Amino acid sequence: MLSGLLDKMATSYESPVEYQLVLGDERLPLNPYLGKKLTLKFSGKILCGHCGKETKKSYGDGYCFPCTQKLAQCDICIMKPELCHYDKGTCREPEWGLSHCMIPHFVYLANSSGLKVGITRHTQIPTRWIDQGAIQAMPVFEVKTRYHSGLIEKILSEHVSDKTNWRNMLKGNNEKIDLKSERDHLMNIAGEQIEMLEDELGLGAFNYLENAEVTEIEYPVLEYPTKVSSMSFDKKAVIEGTLMGIKGQYLIFEDGVINIRRHSGYVIEVE
Numbered sequence: 001m002l003s004g005l006l007d008k009m010a011t012s013y014e015s016p017v018e019y020q021l022v023l024g025d026e027r028l029p030l031n032p033y034l035g036k037k038l039t040l041k042f043s044g045k046i047l048c049g050h051c052g053k054e055t056k057k058s059y060g061d062g063y064c065f066p067c068t069q070k071l072a073q074c075d076i077c078i079m080k081p082e083l084c085h086y087d088k089g090t091c092r093e094p095e096w097g098l099s100h101c102m103i104p105h106f107v108y109l110a111n112s113s114g115l116k117v118g119i120t121r122h123t124q125i126p127t128r129w130i131d132q133g134a135i136q137a138m139p140v141f142e143v144k145t146r147y148h149s150g151l152i153e154k155i156l157s158e159h160v161s162d163k164t165n166w167r168n169m170l171k172g173n174n175e176k177i178d179l180k181s182e183r184d185h186l187m188n189i190a191g192e193q194i195e196m197l198e199d200e201l202g203l204g205a206f207n208y209l210e211n212a213e214v215t216e217i218e219y220p221v222l223e224y225p226t227k228v229s230s231m232s233f234d235k236k237a238v239i240e241g242t243l244m245g246i247k248g249q250y251l252i253f254e255d256g257v258i259n260i261r262r263h264s265g266y267v268i269e270v271e
């Protein structure tokens with residue numbers, strides 16, 4: 001038995017992806033539990049991932065409400081990077097902004113529940129894609145800052161979704177997509193807007209990754225659910241059953257799925 005503060009699952013890019021349940025300082029490899037019984041028990045306690053104080057409810061990726069009002073990573077510009085206000089001197093945590101936002105980012109195309117566009121820090125590839133349950137992904141632009149990636153994403157999202165339908169992602173019958181030809185098509189219809197943006201920002205702001213390769217991602221799944229019902233520790237203190245698979249940040253049990261990342265900060269026991 002292990003117990004501790006739940007965090008998002010750690011992953012390593014293997015074929016299939018290897019998952020670890022993170023409980024405080026401990027890590028439990030999950031792939032060996034496929035087809036076996038797994039029990040997760042919520043203690044009733046939720047701790048803020050930043051200040052460590054107990055909170056009734058977890059916000060964002062596991063913070064108490066006051067911390068969501070102070071942390072840069074909980075600011076609106078993280079969800080909408082085109083609203084980055086670092087240059088105005090109003091970043092909530094300029095040092096964090098400098099090390100997390102004012103660094104190279106990628107704009108990518110992925111196939112999670114169909115084609116989508118997204119952005120990520122250069123250090124988060126392929127972690128970000130795995131967390132979204134993408135089965136294929138490919139970087140399209142490398143840019144200097146999160147802000148720049150947000151501006152490109154905004155243009156591309158007029159033509160391609162920027163969201164994952166998690167229910168469809170978990171049903172697992174996604175067809176493969178030819179990402180390179182989708183990218184070429186996108187550049188045909190949005191290329192002019194992107195060029196205008198590049199002129200505005202100055203040459204060298206974007207690096208178009210013409211020769212990027214597609215990353216294919218396989219997940220440890222024995223059987224995909226036909227009907228996806230969501231489970232949460234907020235409704236049920238004990239979640240148990242035969243582990244049928246892991247995809248994105250979800251554990252797939254025979255009778256439902258649980259988003260582990262959504263429960264960051266919950267103190268749980270595992271058997």
Ligand SMILES: [Zn+2]
Pocket residue numbers: 048049050051052053063064065066067
């Ligand atoms: Zn807090």
